[in-house]
Amino acid sequence: MEMYLPIKHVHMLTAYITAFLFILRLVLDALGKTGWRQTPLRWLPHVNDTILLLMAVSLIALANLPVFGLPWLVIKIVLLFGYIIAGVFAMNLKRPKQVRVIAAVLALAQLLFIFHLAVAKPMLW
Ligand code: HEM
Known part of the structure; x- marks a missing residue:
């Protein structure tokens, strides 16, 4: 359990790097x-995101977190899928510019919401 905080800090660091590399x-x-x-900007975000998710799973396992009992965590995971899908559309040069712009806005909004949930941890149910 003494590893929880260091792992959380790596998770947080990779979360900020995720946002930075996406916006870049x-x-x-x-x-x-x-x-x-x-x-390397093609593969660097994937390496970073893999570490981010490995740290997230480690936190859940270490603290034995009841994932489905924590609304902020459930919504965070749902939004993560939404962010990934919107991000794929936003980065796809074959898509019309309008679609890419809307997808980028949706991806950023979801990322922002993920950060908010991570910090505020609201108990919604
Ligand atoms: C892009 C995706 C993600 C971002 C940007 C992100 C961001 C963050 C941030 C900034 C924190 C620290 C919050 C604080 O100040 O206390 C955090 C904590 C945490 N995140 Fe994530 N996260 C992401 C994905 C995930 C996923 C997918 C999971 C679960 C599968 C997860 C599980 C956790 C857990 C368990 C904590 C620790 C809560 C605590 O002990 O305070 N995160 N996340």
């Missing part, structure tokens, strides 16, 4: 600099 790629695409797909 959106900005680069918006500036027409789509070449990041041929740089």
Whole structure:
């Protein structure tokens, strides 16, 4: 259990890196600099997100958290799927620009909500 806090801090650090790398790629695409797909920026977010999720699962296992008894956690996981789907659309250059912009806004809104739930941990039911 003494590992809980260090793991939570790695989870938090990777969460902030996730947001930074997502926004960075959106900005680069918006500036027409789509070449990041041929740089480490293509795979770096996946490595970071894998660590983020591994740390999340470790936290749940370590603290024996009742996932379905914690509304903020359930909604966080649902929003994570929504964020991933919207993110895939936002990054897909084959999609029309309008679709990508709407998807980017939806992805960012969900990411923001995930951060809010993580910090506020509201008990909704
Ligand atoms: C993009 C996805 C995610 C982001 C941005 C994120 C962000 C965060 C942040 C910022 C915290 C620290 C909150 C605080 O200040 O106390 C946190 C804590 C936590 N997150 Fe996540 N998280 C994400 C995904 C997940 C997922 C998918 C799970 C579960 C499967 C999860 C489980 C947890 C747990 C158990 C804690 C610790 C709560 C505590 O002890 O205070 N997170 N998350």
